[in-house]
Amino acid sequence: MSSSDKKHRANLQSHLFALTLDRQARPALHLQLAQALRGLILSGTATPGARLPASRTLAAELSISRMTVQTAFDQLLAEGYLTARRGAGTFVASDLPDLSGPAATPDPGPKLPAPPPFQPFRPGVPDMAAFPHRLWSRLLERAWARPDPALLGEGDPLGWPPLRAAIAAHLQAWRGIACHPRQVVVTSGAVEAFELVLDSCVPPAAGVLIEDPGYDPLRRVLTRTGRRPVPCRIDGDGLDISTAPDGLAAAIVTPSRHYPTGATLPLARRLALLDWANRTGAPVIEDDYDGEFRYRGQPLPALASLDRTGQVFYLGSFSKLLSPGLRLGYLVVPGRHLPALAAQMAARGSSASLTPQPALAAFMQDGAFASHLRRMRRLYGRRQQHLLAILRRAPDLLQVSEDPGGMHLTCPLGPALVGRVQDTEIAQAGTDHGLHLRALSAYSVLPDPPQGLVLGFAAYDEAALTAAATRLLTILHALR
Amino acid sequence: MSSSDKKHRANLQSHLFALTLDRQARPALHLQLAQALRGLILSGTATPGARLPASRTLAAELSISRMTVQTAFDQLLAEGYLTARRGAGTFVASDLPDLSGPAATPDPGPKLPAPPPFQPFRPGVPDMAAFPHRLWSRLLERAWARPDPALLGEGDPLGWPPLRAAIAAHLQAWRGIACHPRQVVVTSGAVEAFELVLDSCVPPAAGVLIEDPGYDPLRRVLTRTGRRPVPCRIDGDGLDISTAPDGLAAAIVTPSRHYPTGATLPLARRLALLDWANRTGAPVIEDDYDGEFRYRGQPLPALASLDRTGQVFYLGSFSKLLSPGLRLGYLVVPGRHLPALAAQMAARGSSASLTPQPALAAFMQDGAFASHLRRMRRLYGRRQQHLLAILRRAPDLLQVSEDPGGMHLTCPLGPALVGRVQDTEIAQAGTDHGLHLRALSAYSVLPDPPQGLVLGFAAYDEAALTAAATRLLTILHALR
Secondary structure: OOHHHHHHHHHHHHHHHOOOOOOOOOOOHHHHHHHHHHHHHHOOOOOOOOEOOOHHHHHHHHOOOHHHHHHHHHHHHHHOOEEEEOOOEEEEOOOOOOOOOOOOOOOOOOOOOOOOOOOOOOOOOOOHHHOOHHHHHHHHHHHHHOOOHHHOOOOOOOOOHHHHHHHHHHHHHHHOOOOOHHHEEEEOOHHHHHHHHHHHHOOOOOEEEEEEOOOHHHHHHHHHOOOEEEEEEOEOOEOOHHHOOOOOOEEEEOOOOOOOOOOOOOHHHHHHHHHHHHHHOOOEEEEOOOOOOEOOOOOOOOHHHHOOOOOEEEEEEOOOOOOHHHOOEEEEOOHHHHHHHHHHHHHHOOOOOOOOHHHHHHHHHOOHHHHHHHHHHHHHHHHHHHHHHHHOOOOOOEOOOOOOEOOEEEEEEOOOOOOOOOHHHHHHHHHHOOOOOEEHHHHOOOOOOOOEEEEEOOOOOHHHHHHHHHHHHHHHHHHO | OOHHHHHHHHHHHHHHHOOOOOOOOOOOHHHHHHHHHHHHHHOOOOOOOOEOOOHHHHHHHHOOOHHHHHHHHHHHHHHOOEEEEOOOEEEEOOOOOOOOOOOOOOOOOOOOOOOOOOOOOOOOOOOHHHOOHHHHHHHHHHHHHOOOHHHOOOOOOOOOHHHHHHHHHHHHHHHOOOOOHHHEEEEOOHHHHHHHHHHHHOOOOOEEEEEEOOOHHHHHHHHHOOOEEEEEEOEOOEOOHHHOOOOOOEEEEOOOOOOOOOOOOOHHHHHHHHHHHHHHOOOEEEEOOOOOOEOOOOOOOOHHHHOOOOOEEEEEEOOOOOOHHHOOEEEEOOHHHHHHHHHHHHHHOOOOOOOOHHHHHHHHHOOHHHHHHHHHHHHHHHHHHHHHHHHOOOOOOEOOOOOOEOOEEEEEEOOOOOOOOOHHHHHHHHHHOOOOOEEHHHHOOOOOOOOEEEEEOOOOOHHHHHHHHHHHHHHHHHHO
16 A cells, blocks of 8 residues: 555545534435535545545544444445455555546645754844753743633733733833733734834834834735835934934834834934934834843943833843744833734734743743843843954954843944945855854945844854854955 | 831832842942932832831841841931931831922822623623532643744744644644644734734724624724725625625624624525625634534534635634633634735734743543533533523514524524514613623614614523523513
């Protein structure tokens, strides 16, 4: 028997064994079975020549008498749908017309290219080898072995309440944000959070300020939802709101560390931004994607912590702090915008899985989350210093400056490369040599973007960073 | 010490203990600490009068000398930020100006109304008391204690490959759909699936056919993404595509069981629908939300199983089969549409959490999923019969007909109620009496919608159904 025959037979069996016959209903059981089997043949599910299970087996599986099965088979033998071969069993007739249409198996489409391999310096990825998998798996097991009944229904679309409370406590301690747990909305990530804010307080077709360079998926969310992205070139201190055009309906910013350059928005610009929001009524969305990872100096309090009048939506994510596969993030909603946003969420339904939420709440409540962040902060801080030390050897190739935080370094091209090679060409050369390099210019849509490389370091140990950075300098040296 | 003081102090402590001082960097450690503490006071995080931790404790937490801490404190005592009370400790000065702006605590917004209580006859909810929680929690624990490295990165945005393979096998056995695992895309639910299909092959502003009555979130997805919903009134057999206007860019249908009336689309109409898709090039989205729950007769193969030319996107969900909190669904994509859809998914990023995916794959692979479905099918089938038997006692109040499957019954109003009371008034009366009733007319946007009640039964045992149905008949009797 060929493997394809085996597969057809297993498929036919699972169909037959899954049948539900109704003892109370008409028609009689053997007629119900015959009709079902006829349907399987006509639909092409039971392929010509396929062998049926023995009547004894089928009878046992369906909890009906063997006589009932045999009567159904006899009917279909008489109709010509089945044939019997003595000693071999009962088969779907092989001389049936081809009922399966032009293509017996529908076109499965092309094999898609595999996702790019995981290589340095892919940015924004935490070191999962340092993740406390055992503890996490135990917390998952504990949360779901005898789950809280409130976890079993559709639940609050704004998220599992103990998780929202744990996030509020975390934000108070780490980011200086005083918020009520009910202002915390659990999302499946930044994209859903952006959509919720846009749909609850930014009119269709409105212009929304985004930073340039900036986070590309954001520009796509705006376009996809019918808003107009208005890119605004940042300088070494981040966004200067006084350079923004009039008539904007919202601004999306990364004040803690501009993405991807790492610039920290100074206090004066923060206050100007809040003043702008107050004057124009346009909300500010603060994307604080890795504000917890600050290695030197005092972490600046979040923009949201300076907001006294409810202008700032604050966005955080667990993808970079814990694991990208969690697909969990959150949004802190100014009180006055909460009813509209909650209505939006109720209407669309949450897309954040409840499965990780009680485990994450426990992880945060018992302090494991804070210790993990502190441990990762030390680890990533050492790795950043390590990478900096290597790159500093070639100041003509890359401009390297101390960055107080983050999970990547953004390095403008050095004098030996500027004007000679595009950063996108360097990124391509990296791919050819087993490095994941991102060109800084690829984060821009405005003309004459800054040229440089965005180098993630958090997920790679010192040995991997040494090897990768050495290879990078060799590549850059050759392109000079 | 009041509880608010305690909270402020704990907050200040957690800030101070989370500080990272840089031994290598300038300025000196005591200056870094003084600067950080000054920042906490200026930002309002350290409130006037709050007591600081003892210098010995802080020194131990930060792994610095006690002298360093005392030098920093002395500096701030001199600057007036701190005051010391002999024998009591060091405090944030209480005569600082109010730096916290007009509102010390930002407005947390109104308390939102609680989600409606879980009561019969809320539809579409599985019986979670019958869910194998122990097995599920062990599968979660096993998948994540020593996770497959492929689960730790960003992963394939189309879903965990073993889960996609398990879904393809399930669809072959239960729904007669032959598809390749690569055509299966894991989503966070029907809403994300609709969006992906729309964004990959339906132009903005295009008209999309939806059934009326129908699934309301769907209409909202269309409006939100800038498409035009074109509602089409169904009859007792579901959608008749020959009644649809010209120029539609897609059609979204529920052929297995029309939602919410339960009508099964006959074969002739299915073929006509496929023919329409072939002629017009408009894709058909088949929403097979509970096709596995068929209690009597042969389950009709899915529309997608008849599709030979790649017109039909097939949508399934685990919310009703397993648990709504999983937030997992899937989409089977015709091969020719796969590259565009995969590009869409890559651009927006997946919102389906990886946390439940390996556990669900194991649950499906070892047959536990199929046994669970079979067990639920028997359980829900009995409950449906039980509810039917009670409702049949009052044919003047509700028209009840045998329904071969599903998790709810849709009952048109009987002759004693038609014209006397609106179904929406009945639903309101239900709420007042502790019943969750849905008015059939609320599923329509077209004028003169059918009047009736949508009664979920799957999640309620026989005793609960008896009590609720009796109460319902009493309410209806009073409204007659």
